[in-house]
Amino acid sequence: MHFHGADILSIDPLERSDLATIFEVAAMMEVYAEHQKITRVLEGAVLGNLFFEPSTRSRVSFETAFYRLGGSVTNILDKTATSIVKGESLEDTIRVMGGYADILVIRHPEEGALKECAEATTCPIISAGDGAGEHPTQALLDLYTIMKETTRSLDEINGLSIAIIGDLKHGRTVHSLVKLLLLFHHIHFSFISPKELSLPSDLLERIASHGHSVREGTDLIHGIRGVDVIYMTRIQEERFLSPSEGERHRGSYSLTKDLYELACGPHARVPILHPLPRDSRPGALEIAHDLNNHPALAIFRQARNGIPLRMALFALILKVTDKIKKEHSLQ
Amino acid sequence: MHFHGADILSIDPLERSDLATIFEVAAMMEVYAEHQKITRVLEGAVLGNLFFEPSTRSRVSFETAFYRLGGSVTNILDKTATSIVKGESLEDTIRVMGGYADILVIRHPEEGALKECAEATTCPIISAGDGAGEHPTQALLDLYTIMKETTRSLDEINGLSIAIIGDLKHGRTVHSLVKLLLLFHHIHFSFISPKELSLPSDLLERIASHGHSVREGTDLIHGIRGVDVIYMTRIQEERFLSPSEGERHRGSYSLTKDLYELACGPHARVPILHPLPRDSRPGALEIAHDLNNHPALAIFRQARNGIPLRMALFALILKVTDKIKKEHSLQ
Amino acid sequence: MHFHGADILSIDPLERSDLATIFEVAAMMEVYAEHQKITRVLEGAVLGNLFFEPSTRSRVSFETAFYRLGGSVTNILDKTATSIVKGESLEDTIRVMGGYADILVIRHPEEGALKECAEATTCPIISAGDGAGEHPTQALLDLYTIMKETTRSLDEINGLSIAIIGDLKHGRTVHSLVKLLLLFHHIHFSFISPKELSLPSDLLERIASHGHSVREGTDLIHGIRGVDVIYMTRIQEERFLSPSEGERHRGSYSLTKDLYELACGPHARVPILHPLPRDSRPGALEIAHDLNNHPALAIFRQARNGIPLRMALFALILKVTDKIKKEHSLQ
Numbered sequence: 001m002h003f004h005g006a007d008i009l010s011i012d013p014l015e016r017s018d019l020a021t022i023f024e025v026a027a028m029m030e031v032y033a034e035h036q037k038i039t040r041v042l043e044g045a046v047l048g049n050l051f052f053e054p055s056t057r058s059r060v061s062f063e064t065a066f067y068r069l070g071g072s073v074t075n076i077l078d079k080t081a082t083s084i085v086k087g088e089s090l091e092d093t094i095r096v097m098g099g100y101a102d103i104l105v106i107r108h109p110e111e112g113a114l115k116e117c118a119e120a121t122t123c124p125i126i127s128a129g130d131g132a133g134e135h136p137t138q139a140l141l142d143l144y145t146i147m148k149e150t151t152r153s154l155d156e157i158n159g160l161s162i163a164i165i166g167d168l169k170h171g172r173t174v175h176s177l178v179k180l181l182l183l184f185h186h187i188h189f190s191f192i193s194p195k196e197l198s199l200p201s202d203l204l205e206r207i208a209s210h211g212h213s214v215r216e217g218t219d220l221i222h223g224i225r226g227v228d229v230i231y232m233t234r235i236q237e238e239r240f241l242s243p244s245e246g247e248r249h250r251g252s253y254s255l256t257k258d259l260y261e262l263a264c265g266p267h268a269r270v271p272i273l274h275p276l277p278r279d280s281r282p283g284a285l286e287i288a289h290d291l292n293n294h295p296a297l298a299i300f301r302q303a304r305n306g307i308p309l310r311m312a313l314f315a316l317i318l319k320v321t322d323k324i325k326k327e328h329s330l331q
Numbered sequence: 332m333h334f335h336g337a338d339i340l341s342i343d344p345l346e347r348s349d350l351a352t353i354f355e356v357a358a359m360m361e362v363y364a365e366h367q368k369i370t371r372v373l374e375g376a377v378l379g380n381l382f383f384e385p386s387t388r389s390r391v392s393f394e395t396a397f398y399r400l401g402g403s404v405t406n407i408l409d410k411t412a413t414s415i416v417k418g419e420s421l422e423d424t425i426r427v428m429g430g431y432a433d434i435l436v437i438r439h440p441e442e443g444a445l446k447e448c449a450e451a452t453t454c455p456i457i458s459a460g461d462g463a464g465e466h467p468t469q470a471l472l473d474l475y476t477i478m479k480e481t482t483r484s485l486d487e488i489n490g491l492s493i494a495i496i497g498d499l500k501h502g503r504t505v506h507s508l509v510k511l512l513l514l515f516h517h518i519h520f521s522f523i524s525p526k527e528l529s530l531p532s533d534l535l536e537r538i539a540s541h542g543h544s545v546r547e548g549t550d551l552i553h554g555i556r557g558v559d560v561i562y563m564t565r566i567q568e569e570r571f572l573s574p575s576e577g578e579r580h581r582g583s584y585s586l587t588k589d590l591y592e593l594a595c596g597p598h599a600r601v602p603i604l605h606p607l608p609r610d611s612r613p614g615a616l617e618i619a620h621d622l623n624n625h626p627a628l629a630i631f632r633q634a635r636n637g638i639p640l641r642m643a644l645f646a647l648i649l650k651v652t653d654k655i656k657k658e659h660s661l662q
Numbered sequence: 663m664h665f666h667g668a669d670i671l672s673i674d675p676l677e678r679s680d681l682a683t684i685f686e687v688a689a690m691m692e693v694y695a696e697h698q699k700i701t702r703v704l705e706g707a708v709l710g711n712l713f714f715e716p717s718t719r720s721r722v723s724f725e726t727a728f729y730r731l732g733g734s735v736t737n738i739l740d741k742t743a744t745s746i747v748k749g750e751s752l753e754d755t756i757r758v759m760g761g762y763a764d765i766l767v768i769r770h771p772e773e774g775a776l777k778e779c780a781e782a783t784t785c786p787i788i789s790a791g792d793g794a795g796e797h798p799t800q801a802l803l804d805l806y807t808i809m810k811e812t813t814r815s816l817d818e819i820n821g822l823s824i825a826i827i828g829d830l831k832h833g834r835t836v837h838s839l840v841k842l843l844l845l846f847h848h849i850h851f852s853f854i855s856p857k858e859l860s861l862p863s864d865l866l867e868r869i870a871s872h873g874h875s876v877r878e879g880t881d882l883i884h885g886i887r888g889v890d891v892i893y894m895t896r897i898q899e900e901r902f903l904s905p906s907e908g909e910r911h912r913g914s915y916s917l918t919k920d921l922y923e924l925a926c927g928p929h930a931r932v933p934i935l936h937p938l939p940r941d942s943r944p945g946a947l948e949i950a951h952d953l954n955n956h957p958a959l960a961i962f963r964q965a966r967n968g969i970p971l972r973m974a975l976f977a978l979i980l981k982v983t984d985k986i987k988k989e990h991s992l993q
Contacts, residue, residue, distance in 0.1 A: 043371075044363070044401070045366055046366075046398050048391070072398035072404075074394045074395055087608065087610035087611055087612040088608035088610070088611060089611035091611075091623075092608065096631060096634045099632075099635040100391055100392065100395045101395065
């Protein structure tokens with residue numbers, strides 16, 4: 001993939017070599033993300049951060065990433081505050097905003113809206129999610145986190161064993177992560193969910209046809225035993241066919257410290273990931289609070305990885321990686 | 332006009348020589364607006380962007396312009412989020428904000444509110460519109476766009492023939508643009524609107540007394556034939572005396588590709604302007620989508636011209652034009 | 663107190679020597695706050711400005727202070743826009759945001775919430791108020807303003823005579839200011855309020871046990887006679903036991919020019935402070951508009967002092983005071 005000036009709307013066009021490029025740049029970005037070093041490579045550049053539905057974490061993550069590179073950010077957060085209430089088309093809004101900014105980050109509640117945006121402007125666009133569609137940067141930071149937490153190189157992702165738990169039917173981030181892992185060899189997938197919320201069959205078929213191994217089940221302890229990585233997501237009770245069915249599952253997919261140690265061993269360091277937000281309402285907690293300070297709980301490091309990862313994409317698309325590499329080697 | 336530290340609340344105080352100054356600086360700003368060059372002349376400066384009614388396009392345009400000069404921006408977007416709900420007067424709010432920032436951009440729903448703001452603080456203020464009052468920077472960017480699209484110098488605006496279409500009675504931007512054109516000689520105005528929405532008589536009298544020529548009519552094709560510039564605005568059906576009257580006009584003022592070529596010729600390049608937003612709801616489209624990629628459609632270039640134009644005003648008011656000219660000649 | 667990396671959640675841990683440090687740095691910051699000099703000491707740094715209840719003045723003041731030091735700011739303004747609506751705990755939100763930013767400013771409607779935030783992250787936090795709790799930076803800027811307006815050094819605050827007027831029972835800023843003044847000797851407090859809204863007895867006891875003098879009363883003129891500083895706050899009529907009681911007091915605590923000159927003398931320059939917002943609705947005005955341009959009215963200078971004061975805290979916590987002192991002496 002040619003990054004300069006490109007849109008990032010999906011993970012589909014990404015190849016293994018693209019991942020290598022992105023993660024190499026992301027690793028270099030970490031010192032800038034942590035403010036241990038300072039760069040000004042995006043000085044004078046403007047990011048248009050267009051969120052047509054709220055997503056504070058994603059918005060702030062992209063915004064912070066752009067600041068850490070020396071750029072400026074204009075946020076457009078409220079659908080009702082835009083000209084759309086005066087009858088303006090999405091296309092017109094994007095053509096105007098694309099004329100102001102160097103790059104746009106867009107989140108939209110409707111699947112396919114991002115494609116429409118990309119056709120309206122030559123300004124590069126990074127998707128921050130479109131409805132039930134994709135959220136490509138989340139999948140990239142998930143994989144980046146897996147590499148860091150398991151101290152594996154990209155090649156060593158081959159052979160990874162990963163348990164993915166929760167609503168596998170609707171989970172946008174799950175689908176994207178699975179697709180990304182299909183770029184590797186011999187992945188051992190352990191899918192854990194209530195039957196009603198299991199992974200769509202077309203994805204299962206794609207996995208099988210690529211020669212990976214699949215284990216499906218409904219039991220959490222059994223499913224996470226022996227894996228290298230645990231990827232939790234939220235079970236949405238409202239998604240069940242009947243309320244009593246939802247209640248029956250309540251707590252079955254709540255990972256507690258006891259359960260984790262029972263399945264993985266008392267001194268286990270199997271990293272626990274989660275795309276966040278974690279639902280902390282009573283009865284809904286997918287990762288219990290007694291794991292909050294456990295060294296294997298990677299969820300906050302994972303969120304933090306979003307900064308260097310998104311910095312890498314900005315730097316690649318706006319073609320400042322050479323400049324920053326030069327600065328980096330001089331400092 | 333003496334720009335340094337001045338308020339821009341109206342186009343009335345502007346003379347021809349002021350326009351020459353503004354447009355000369357704006358032209359110099361274009362390379363910075365497009366991020367082809369970088370400047371830091373407003374480093375350490377803070378713009379207070381106060382929008383007491385939503386106007387995303389204007390807000391983002393002013394914000395981006397300030398960033399491109401190296402400054403920082405604080406947005407105050409929601410009336411209910413300010414201390415005004417606790418009984419604070421507009422004057423107090425402005426005195427405080429004027430004490431924080433180097434310059435304020437203010438939009439307010441009530442005509443006259445901007446004058447009240449300007450009296451409250453010594454901090455310079457640029458109006459981003461006050462109700463049915465003025466929106467001076469829009470008129471300036473409209474004229475700047477006319478010059479660029481017709482490749483005319485300021486002197487060559489003398490003798491311009493312009494068709495202005497739509498709700499000429501209520502259109503704030505139309506009134507401001509007409510007043511600005513009164514600074515020139517021998518303008519040929521072609522006003523096209525339903526009779527109920529024709530230009531106010533006092534403005535018509537001012538035009539006549541200055542020796543310009545006026546053609547008024549209700550027919551779009553007839554009105555745009557032979558002009559140098561077409562300026563479309565929205566016809567608001569709700570403004571008619573009866574709904575049936577509104578419906579009768581529906582579509583009469585929708586400029587399509589066929590209509591444009593019929594009136595202006597098959598290879599015409601007569602620029603089409605519009606202050607935006609363009610209403611894209613069915614039956615309301617003042618510029619049809621089949622013109623979206625027509626080279627004469629200037630509406631997105633026009634929006635983009637708002638950036639260098641507003642940069643020029645910031646630079647003049649905050650007295651950094653000499654500094655940037657020096658940088659400019661050195662780079 | 664050791665400022666580097668510290669939280670500022672309360673004024674309780676502050677000692678006299680800490681005030682000396684803060685005010686010395688604040689004084690140095692004034693030229694940068696006024697944009698007479700430029701610094702870049704916080705370049706690459708990111709402030710997370712989290713306002714879980716609206717407070718435009720405070721938010722913009724912190725934001726502007728960070729910009730004047732060369733930093734970038736991400737605002738999180740709306741409770742409903744965060745992941746909290748999806749069931750995320752405050753702790754999780756803060757852990758994530760603390761992982762993105764170098765420092766957080768947080769305002770929260772619930773007393774005690776700030777303490778919970780501070781326990782969730784190692785990222786330093788400055789409180790911008792938590793419900794009926796503290797608003798430490800307001801008390802600091804109040805004292806800083808008293809010093810500047812009365813041209814007293816910190817040592818010369820000993821012996822100060824101050825009248826504090828309004829709702830002394832509920833006023834968060836009043837309580838914090840009183841506590842801060844307890845760090846000095848021989849303060850003469852004149853408390854003026856309706857009996858129902860007098861200062862809580864525990865605070866009165868603390869004042870007495872420290873050897874300060876206290877005068878309590880209900881009459882405005884009598885209470886402000888002979889003082890060095892007048893600190894007005896809002897009387898909230900809705901706080902009275904009966905509406906008629908509230909009405910009986912209406913206007914008794916409205917400081918007019920006549921009243922001020924009657925009590926303090928015709929050429930008096932006794933500074934008038936107010937934490938703002940000032941209620942300008944009819945019948946509620948605690949400082950009359952005929953004082954708006956009086957040289958003793960310090961309320962807008964007071965608000966402005968918030969910028970260098972907050973810059974000082976940022977600089978101390980993020981350990982850039984040495985760097986800025988060096989720059990300062992070189993320029």
